[in-house]
Amino acid sequence: MARKILCVAEKPAIARAVATHMSGGSFQTHSVRGNQYVKNYEFEFNFGAPWGSCSVTMTSVIGHLTGLDFERQYRGWQSCPPGALFEAPVKEEVDEKKMPIAENIRNQARYSKALFIWTDCDREGEHIGTEVRTQAMSGNARIEVRRAKFSNTERAHVLRAAREPITLDEFQANAVAARIELDLRIGAAFTRLQTLQLQQVAEILKEKVISYGSCQFPTLGFVVDRYLRVQNFKPETFWGIKVMLQREGIKVNFLWRRVHLFDRAAVTMMLERCLSAKQAKVTKVNQKPKSKWRPLPLTTVDLQMMGSRYLRMDSQKVMKVAEALYTKGFISYPRTETDQFDKAIDLKKLVEKQYPDGRWGQYARELLDGKFRTPRSGRHNDQAHPPIHPVSWVNPSQLNSDEKKVYEFVARRFLACCSEDAKGQGTDIEIQYGEEMFHASGLIVLERNYLDVYVYDKWESSQNLPNFEKGERFEPTEANIFEGKTTAPGYLTEPELIGLMDANGIGTDATMAEHIAKIKEREYVVVNERGSGRSKVSELIPTKLGTALVEGYDNVVADLPNSISLSKPFLRKEMELRMLEICAGSKTRQEVVQQSLDMYREVFIHTQRRIAMLKTACRKYLVPE
DNA sequence: GCAAGGTC
Missing domain, CATH: 2.70.20.10 (Topoisomerase I, domain 3)
Structure with a gap:
């Protein structure tokens, strides 16, 4: 019997694309019990030496398999002082909903000689790879583990990745593990501390969760910072x-x-x-x-900024719509930092697909009649996904009005990239x-x-x-x-905020919109629509609570020599630098976790000692005289 | 009831 090799991608769409190329288009599809999205694709493939011709099962996870949480006895908010969460034992467990996916991997691994990991080639992808490996090895301790290195799903590129596997990058996986632990401990400790303390201050805070997160707080900080600059502005x-x-x-x-x-x-x-x-x-x-x-090839951050500016949708909405278009096969994967097209992509073929369109079909034709230019290349490449582009033409009558707007933008942007300045x-x-x-x-x-x-x-x-x-x-x-x-600056708009987050390394292309949504949900900021019609702008204004939190934390650390306020992006930036040190092999995961926890613990202890200052700020804004 | 990061 032929040797069997198990391949696991980060998401179902990649599993399918890779299976299609490796099998030359003929594979068997089996569903996975307990999950409607994950499929097992089976086919034959010749890997070359040393594996030779093998029968392959290609499947996927759906992002991370596991989550980190505190041991059960620390999960109740009254179970321990919040500060204990800096040391409380934590454990990594497969998410309830991901159990069938993990089980599928264990089962498939049992009969496999080797596991090929096909997660995205970025930091999170390396970590997801280790999660997949853990499951596979618990089904088959002797399975050999390899990693496919690929940055797009073009056929020749995929085939070479299958035949020239490398190993997982443990450093990058460790950096993510450190990030996960730090985000949990620091987020939970500060959230519990400030929620439990501030709920007592004002009636309207009684039932509220007043969360702290290393991304959401700096995001709030940007909004408050601009608000105060507008308020304190003196015209000259x-x-x-x-x-x-x-x-x-x-x-x-x-x-x-x-x-x-x-x-x-x-x-x-x-x-x-x-x-x-x-x-x-x-x-x-x-x-x-x-x-x-002409514009650069489209990235997620750019799509979100342009969406807020020209399509009148907030960034989260744009991403939801873009995902729907992606799932239906109309545009490429919408989460990417890459602003350069790989040489292997047949751009002219993609242009040709736009011929049927009533609005820009003629323009597409003119491009291929001689006006086509190779797109400019930006300086970013996440090595995982191409710039966002239309992959097939869609009749606008098949789309709802938001989808129409986003698809139109992606299509026009793509054609513009392939045009002359x-x-x-x-x-x-x-x-x-x-x-x-x-x-x-x-x-x-x-x-x-x-x-x-x-x-x-x-x-x-x-x-x-x-x-x-x-x-x-x-x-x-x-x-x-x-x-x-001189006139006052305007309040912060969403595209400006995304630009600030991007420049300061707050969140990722995939999560920036979520952080903005989070601080709205927590009622730290509200959106104010100013003007009307074409000149309408959405401004972000901090609520009294949002302003009070930033002011309170700024006061808490005001006279500390080295402590930087939690509302500023610097602490997160420092954490990011330490993660890069793990990736470079110059620091271990344990060193970084300890160092970062020490840094945040100092601010935490200080906050606890001066909790009166936080309360005073909240009282000042939230309690009627 | 807490985070941020994947993805559906």
Whole structure:
């Protein structure tokens, strides 16, 4: 009998795609008792030396198999002081719902010579791989374990991954294990402490869970930070000089190089000097081609930001809709950090699939008639998923209105990536007037190219500039002083928040939207709709509770030399750096867990000692006088 | 009743 090899992917869709390539399209599908999504695919495959031709069962898990929790006697909120959770024993157990999946792996492993792990090639994937290995080995202790290294599900790439397996990266798996333990201990300890303490302070907190998490709190911190900047904003008056020339029936406005100053007397004096010079001199006339670059291939973070901005959906909604489109086979996997297309992907074939569309089908045809350009490459590659792109065309009548909007965006974005940049002719004119420099610029859009399909970008020709020659002199039609006031920044919008989280390493592409949803659910922030119609913006405003928590924690650590407030992203960032050290092999999991726990324990003890400050902040905002 | 991370 042929040797048997068990393959396990991170999710059903990958199992199916890999099985399709390895089997050349002919495999048997068996359902798995107890789970409707996971399937076992059986087929023959020649792995080459040393395995040779084998019968294969390809199956999957659905993300992590296990979860970490405290031992039973520590799960009650009154069972121990919250601080004890820094040391309380924890155990990893297969989730109740994942039991049938784990059992399937144990059963399949029993008759298998080897286990090939096909989880995503990222940190979480390595950890999920160890969970799969544990199950397989408990079914068959002698099973040999390998790992397939792949970054997309293109056929040749998959086949090579099957024939050139590597080993699991224990360092990366350990880094995730450390993250899991830290998130649990720190999250639970602070959540219980602040919930139990603050519930006593105000009537409206009585039944509330006041959660703390290393991601949700910095997310809240960003919202409060902006809110306070808006509240504390004091407008300042500034003055500037504007110069206008009327020529060939066109009014040309020249902008001051200094933009504006906050000293009226100084500006007045500068203007006087200009006026007494009478004539201005053209110091530069620059004609140069300008281009507006087509967008980069689409990542999750970008999809969420663009979704909030142009599709009027919050980030969680966009992701839900994108997942539905993915599950139905219309777009590629929507969780990716990759903004470069692999060379192996046949992009033209994907463009061709858009031919039937009434809105951009013609544009797609023109691309393949010679206008096609290889997409730009960004600098990110998660080695697991390609940029988000349409994989098949769908008739809009088959989609609901949100799905239509997201699919349209993904399709237009993809076609834009495969297009030429927009081209234009720019003119910059610089003049010297007295001692001061001014400039005017014009733009003529010559070729719209990608703009024709990517309706979300705007790039318009400006008013035509009249002719100027370098060295010529003219007397301006007008030269005036103008007055203005600095304006407050707006409240934080969701796309801005996602940008901040991304830049500060708070959450992952897949979880950022969840953290924002979490702080809404906890009533730390609310969404305020301002304006109407096209100019409508959704602003995030902290509630009194959200403001009180941030203020309270800031006060608690205000006079500590090294403690950084929990509302800031730095602690999480530090944890991230330590995880990278585990990945590099320079620190062990145990060292990192101990170090990080020590750091957070210090803040915890301090918070406990000064719990009155947290309570005072809550009372200040939440208890009526 | 707590976290964050996978995925459905």
